[in-house]
Amino acid sequence: MRPPLVGQRVPRVNDHGPLHGTGRYVDDIELPDMVHAAIVRSPVAHGQLTSFDAGVQGAGVTVLGPDQLRSHIRGDLPVLWTLGDQQQHATPVVDEHLRYVGQPVGVVIADSCYLAEDAIEAVELGIDELDPVVGLAEATAADSPLLYPELGSNVLATFEAGDTEAHTDAVFAGADRVFHTTLRIGRVHGLAIEARGIVAVPEPRGKLTIYTSTQTPHAVRDSVCEVLGLAQSAVRVIAPDVGGGFGLKDHIYEDEVMVAIAALERGRPVKWIEDRFESLLATTHARDEMHEVDVAVDDDGTLKGLRVRARRNVGARLAVFGGGPLFTALGVAPGPYRWEAVQCVGQLVATNTMSTGAYRGFGQTQAAFIRERAVDLVAAELGHDPVELRARNMIAPDELPYQMRTMIQFDNGDYEAALRRASALISEGPPPPDDGRARGVGYCSYVQMAGIGPSTLNELIGLSIGGFESATVRVEPDGSVRVATGVSPHGQGLETTIPQLVADELGVDLETIELIHGDTDTTPYSAYGTAASRSLAVGGGATVVATQRLADKIKTVAAEMLEASAADIELSDDRAKVVGTDVGVTIGEVARRAWQGFRLPEGTEPGLVASYSYDPLSATFSYATHACRVAVDTGTGEVRVEDYVVVHDCGKIVNPTIVEGQIHGGVAQGLGAALMEEVFYDDQGQPLSSTMLDYHVPASASMPDIRIEHMEIPSPFTPGGMKGMGEGGTNGAYAAVVNAVCAALPGVDWTELTTPLSPSRIWEAFHGQS
């Protein structure tokens, strides 16, 4: 009997494409008669579009402006999350009120993308410019220009989490000391190396097929149907190979809808591939938040109260998940510590910039950052060791399950063990060279809400989609296995890990299992696709239960064939066998019988297929402590991250190699946001970071090797025990790296801090000290 595959370092099954040029990403799709689109965009940050003139165009060019587009439009794009007093619940595809540079206002179609881009040159836009507003502070000033005059304010929503003001005041009054910090979290871009793209194909009988680089094909379909007034049964959305998502590709964008309209209008397939300039302008940005944080603490280092007042620059309009990232940040802000009071207020502020939306971590990166930065400030002020201060306040294993003051309940784990081990590992690291650089060690301990659900909770918190995932597992008549999942992998390795789960339950070889994903016609419904660290926790959970049900059926049919009792049948080595004997039949023989429908046990349906929709009993909570050592050149402000350790628990680990890969990539994104990544606008709302040479993401030289230790405490909820691991690396790295820089320069007053800590910011902070 082969050992279980779950827990093994099984090599990925889908590496062949990119390594040999046989992958199929959206721009690789060529169809007969296909034409190419380019998008007409607003050149101004704020204005009113008064005219749209297609200009003189050559043969074969079609230009669709606002009026032609609108003739196809029956609805708006949804905003799925409603928070506090929020009044915006949808955004129009076409809007003559121009609110950011890059806002799409029309589409051009021609025989090649070169010709389509040429044709854009002839399009004339008439615009009455309005005063733009770019920054958070300006947008909330009394005399600010308004993006939505009808709302009377640029504040689109205010919401709260945690304790009452009165209770929090009382806790603060009873504490020995109160510390304050102002944390400005820079605007970042997820910057998947494959930008967005879509091929829209009109089909007979008014149907539409869409290939698009998306994390969430079902949600794309739902939105397209809503906007174009098409039946969901008439639209098929396919995610081919997808070159990274990170939250950017969690919905359909206005420009992509315009391409779909162009396909319907022209009656031909239309392809549009976003270029990098457009991507930096008009694919959702993230974060851009200002947090005012107060911590009440006793002199002995006991944390008592946490108060957070946060504002998020949501850009020109609410993204598909609205203020979800800030709401989530506030919900998990308390982290792994006991507090007597936690009070959070969040505000969403509109400005004339691109929307900020989901990005790996979905607010939980910011939550870890503000808390862990504040905890380090407290430790420094009180003269406590930052590890001991954390340990003293951590929720102990025997206190779990534990309800935070924001009402979210943690499941299980040992937070202090992760902290202690990370601390030991970083101090065992190679000694730093004596090179005159300033050195510091930084920590971040976080608990991440993953595997989000159940559906009833989503409804309660204003999120209008359910929290379940579904799977269908089918043994074909020859014994090979197809697993259809609603989650939609694009680098996470689910093509390997989901079959690992199935292989163990059915006792079959991995090679016989094929994962079907990313196609609304062939996969079960999923409102999320792959996002929010939930694919293996929730999608995998659904797969485990569906497979167990199928295994039961195999045993029932095999028992009839073997004249044994189903309870005595075990599945292993591609066979159904009577336990303790050599008597058995192959899975293929069972499958053939089941699909023939011959001599099945009484009450057994023909066929060999099982489906299950898993609505989680609770969210799951992965956690970790990250620790790193940095070297700062105080002469230049340059930072090198020299050593990095992660001790984490993401529940049951299906494939350690893949988990480690997720951590590596997440750490790179957290490190990038800490040190170098920043989207800039000038005060007129013109983007200043519009190439990959201006928007810096980490290259290899910036990334240390990472020492990872796994703790493995299975989730008490998920079938299979997984807790989710997609975002943890980012959640830990951002705060750990910033804390390490701050620790390296203890003479600097860090109570006001802006990220990224670029060389110029560090240099200024260091040389402005004293």
Added chain:
Amino acid sequence: MNERAVRLTVNGTDRDVIVEPRVLLSDTLRHQLGLTGTHVGCEQGACGACTVIIDGRAQRSCLVLTVQASDTSIETIEGVASDGVDHVVQVAMHEQHGLQCGFCTPGIVMSLVAAHRAGIDGATAKHEVLDGHLCRCTGYVNIRAAIDAAWEAAGGGR
């Protein structure tokens, strides 16, 4: 519109194409010759995803006009494995989990294959060649492990 005939030798086969002078080599390879394994991540020369080997040297095909590549010999990701045998870099990238979404991968493989053939040592490959590429998924840790493995497998490089 002012088109030119250009001969390219691609993966050992002569290919004649007619292109406008402004057409990028990356577009000709992908959309005229159907070699979509070469990826385009920026067209700004920054990401390296579009890297191919031109007359033995790794170059960014988004920074080369097709007409400039006239009469050169070009190798793309489709041509790296010979007779069904993968190059040690391909093997190592798979075994060390050096790719996730795979979008940056072809460019990185082409740069490393060129470096490996040129006898560049592993440390330089790791610290200089790889640094010319951007990957948003892997954090580079396992790509560096793949470089170690590939150079070790070949006895320190040929």
